[in-house]
Amino acid sequence: MSVFSRLRNGIPPSRDDCQSPYERLSQRMLDISGDRGVLKDIIREGTGDTVTPDASVLVKYSGYLEHMDKPFDSNCFRKTSRLMKLGEDITLWGMELGLLSMRKGELARFLFKPAYAYGTLGCPPLIPPNATVLFEIELIDFLDSAESDKFCALSAEQQEQFPLQKVLKVAATEREFGNYLFRQNRFCDAKVRYKRALLLLHRRLATCEEQHLVEPAVLLVLLNLSFVYLKLDRPAMALRYGEQALLIDKRNAKALFRCGQACLLLTEYERARDFLVRAQKEQPCNHDINNELKKLSSHYRDYVDREREMCHRMFAPCGSRSSVGGN
Numbered sequence: 001m002s003v004f005s006r007l008r009n010g011i012p013p014s015r016d017d018c019q020s021p022y023e024r025l026s027q028r029m030l031d032i033s034g035d036r037g038v039l040k041d042i043i044r045e046g047t048g049d050t051v052t053p054d055a056s057v058l059v060k061y062s063g064y065l066e067h068m069d070k071p072f073d074s075n076c077f078r079k080t081s082r083l084m085k086l087g088e089d090i091t092l093w094g095m096e097l098g099l100l101s102m103r104k105g106e107l108a109r110f111l112f113k114p115a116y117a118y119g120t121l122g123c124p125p126l127i128p129p130n131a132t133v134l135f136e137i138e139l140i141d142f143l144d145s146a147e148s149d150k151f152c153a154l155s156a157e158q159q160e161q162f163p164l165q166k167v168l169k170v171a172a173t174e175r176e177f178g179n180y181l182f183r184q185n186r187f188c189d190a191k192v193r194y195k196r197a198l199l200l201l202h203r204r205l206a207t208c209e210e211q212h213l214v215e216p217a218v219l220l221v222l223l224n225l226s227f228v229y230l231k232l233d234r235p236a237m238a239l240r241y242g243e244q245a246l247l248i249d250k251r252n253a254k255a256l257f258r259c260g261q262a263c264l265l266l267t268e269y270e271r272a273r274d275f276l277v278r279a280q281k282e283q284p285c286n287h288d289i290n291n292e293l294k295k296l297s298s299h300y301r302d303y304v305d306r307e308r309e310m311c312h313r314m315f316a317p318c319g320s321r322s323s324v325g326g327n
Contacts, residue, residue, distance in 0.1 A: 058180070061135055065127070112133050143177055148170045151166070151170045174200070175194060187232050194228060201214060223258065233265075253279045257289055
């Protein structure tokens with residue numbers, strides 16, 4: 001029975017009837033700020049560690065006012081979410097506190113009191129003064145770049161003092177940032193991150209016992225660099241990094257494929273065929289490799305036809321050339 005029906009029938013309103021929806025919701029939520037200014041309700045659990053301070057986060061969010069069904073703010077309708085750095089890109093103190101309590105993959109609902117949201121003034125015309133707001137936030141991923149930035153700011157001599165595991169961790173973080181930027185089609189920025197990771201790994205003088213740890217990390221970065229240079233339409237550089245990857249693993253299908261793609265763009269058809277056939281041998285059912293071989297066949301056929309036509313014109317009898325010109 002609704003509160004209005006209860007009043008019409010002479011039944012006094014219950015305590016719940018006198019509370020707003022947000023007040024009722026807050027009763028079952030966890031206090032994460034210590035003063036009930038930021039309350040949390042986990043919808044779906046995440047995994048791994050919680051977000052670290054100074055991390056960059058990839059989130060989907062929607063913000064709601066009480067008694068409103070449509071969000072006043074949301075990034076869920078964008079094709080790609082932007083990586084946001086804590087302490088710089090996030091303006092709501094409540095959202096920052098909330099994110100610091102979350103794990104990768106977690107979906108949670110938060111209530112932010114005015115002091116942790118838009119304050120006593122609100123944000124006209126959308127947010128009224130002293131508004132409590134609800135945010136649904138999904139933490140897709142987060143990357144902690146603080147440690148990486150500090151490490152990269154050190155001199156080569158200072159970096160040498162750190163254990164190998166530290167170098168590998170920082171290089172992996174740089175590569176992950178590069179991967180994120182690559183997915184955003186920011187290929188030049190991704191290239192910078194990949195090169196930064198490669199420099200860190202090459203700068204470290206690994207012992208023979210450490211090589212089995214360093215080489216796989218270097219291989220991944222080289223493959224990334226080869227791919228990003230293909231996207232930047234610089235096939236010569238893509239070929240260079242692909243061949244460096246093959247020095248580590250001569251049967252690596254991705255490296256062979258990237259080299260084949262680069263040679264095709266450079267119109268070095270024999271080399272392209274050699275690389276692609278070797279890649280196909282490693283992964284016979286790979287559709288990308290098989291399609292690239294078909295593309296190579298088509299390009300090579302066109303090339304042969306053009307060469308044949310050029311030779312025909314060069315060596316055609318003079319009378320035949322002039323009659324063609326006259327026509």
